[in-house]
Amino acid sequence: MIIGSHVNFGEKQLLGSTEQALSYGANTFMFYTGAPQNTIRKSLDEALTKEAHELMQKGHIDLKNVICHAPYIINLANKTNLDGWHFSIAFLQNEIKRVATLGVRYIVVHPGNYLKQEVPVALSNIAEALNKIIKPEDEVMILLETMAGKGTECGRDMTELKYILDHVVYPDKVGICLDTCHLNDAGIDIADFDTYLDELDRLIGLEKVKCVHLNDSKNDRGSRKDRHANIGYGTLGFTNLVKVCTNPRLENIPKILETPWIGDRAPYKEEIIMLKTEIFNPNLMNELAKTAE
Ligand code: FE
Ligand code: FE
Ligand code: ZN
Numbered sequence: 001m002i003i004g005s006h007v008n009f010g011e012k013q014l015l016g017s018t019e020q021a022l023s024y025g026a027n028t029f030m031f032y033t034g035a036p037q038n039t040i041r042k043s044l045d046e047a048l049t050k051e052a053h054e055l056m057q058k059g060h061i062d063l064k065n066v067i068c069h070a071p072y073i074i075n076l077a078n079k080t081n082l083d084g085w086h087f088s089i090a091f092l093q094n095e096i097k098r099v100a101t102l103g104v105r106y107i108v109v110h111p112g113n114y115l116k117q118e119v120p121v122a123l124s125n126i127a128e129a130l131n132k133i134i135k136p137e138d139e140v141m142i143l144l145e146t147m148a149g150k151g152t153e154c155g156r157d158m159t160e161l162k163y164i165l166d167h168v169v170y171p172d173k174v175g176i177c178l179d180t181c182h183l184n185d186a187g188i189d190i191a192d193f194d195t196y197l198d199e200l201d202r203l204i205g206l207e208k209v210k211c212v213h214l215n216d217s218k219n220d221r222g223s224r225k226d227r228h229a230n231i232g233y234g235t236l237g238f239t240n241l242v243k244v245c246t247n248p249r250l251e252n253i254p255k256i257l258e259t260p261w262i263g264d265r266a267p268y269k270e271e272i273i274m275l276k277t278e279i280f281n282p283n284l285m286n287e288l289a290k291t292a293e
Contacts, residue, residue: 001245001276002065003214004028005257005268013045014052014102021061024268028065028254030108030211033098036071039091044101053103065254067143067177067211068099068107076129077112077122077154085125089132096133096140106210108143108177111155111164120163122154127167134173143177143210148185148226156186156224162203176204179213179258180236180244181229187222190240197249206249214245214255214275230259230285231271238280245275263292 004026007017014031021029034041056063074088092109099107114122130142144164149156161176168174180190188196200206216234218227232238245255255275257268265288274281281287 002028002254003272003275006030009033013048015048015055018052018055018061022059025272027061030067030069030256032069032071037073039071044098049102063103064105066104067254067256068104070095070107070109072110075112076126077114079125080117089129092133096138099140106141106143108145108211110147111144113152114154115152123160123163126154127164130168130174134170136170138173141173141175141210143175145177146179146182148182149224150226158200158203165204175210176208177211177213178209179215181215181217182226184217184221184236185219185223185225189221190236193244209253212250212253212255213258214241215258216241228259230267231274232280233285242275242278262288265292
């Protein structure tokens, strides 16, 4: 099982992220190269990167399973604000270079928000933006995330992702990231995950899936809300999430937890244990709350 969580990328950069991941008993992780809400980025320290790679090797974290996530304020879909659209393109191009410097192969991107545009226009804007961003020599793959459909999010339906994939010049540089909370909130029945995978395989191809965000959801199926819950504490439930996590068709795909912290306590170490042992701890929230500030 390749499993980890969202971790920080702070003063110690990739080294700090690796240390944090190992402290959770993880064998992979996902990070933002700065704050997820903004695009301010510090320069990368080569020595820290090298140390991080050495620690990963010792700690059995394979760099090819490590994931970066682009900040969610960029919007490749909106050409009504041309400056913003060009800024998003330039930022992602630069971010891909940073990610490559770190030796990381995947960057997850939210497809974008259509706002006041028609959806097909927005989807074609996204494909056009990707065609400006991606260079044939890029070693980093962009992973489009399945979205809950909150507000005007694109990527709620797999046909939207298929449209984008069908219109990029270098389709081998673009993949998919499945988010279980988003899928549920978008109307997919996670209890019948294999049927979803069948349809995905038919339409897009399962080999396009390179990452899974494993989250429970605070809301009902089809709610289009996007509020993550801790594993087994939401509407998806522990059994269904274990089934996703252990599904043989996604065996070699990294699973990343983006579940909420309890006060100042990360739940990841305990959630990873639950998923590996397949034993749900109904007292986990109380236990974490006790040790949290
Ligand atoms: Fe995301
Ligand atoms: Fe996600
Ligand atoms: Zn989400």
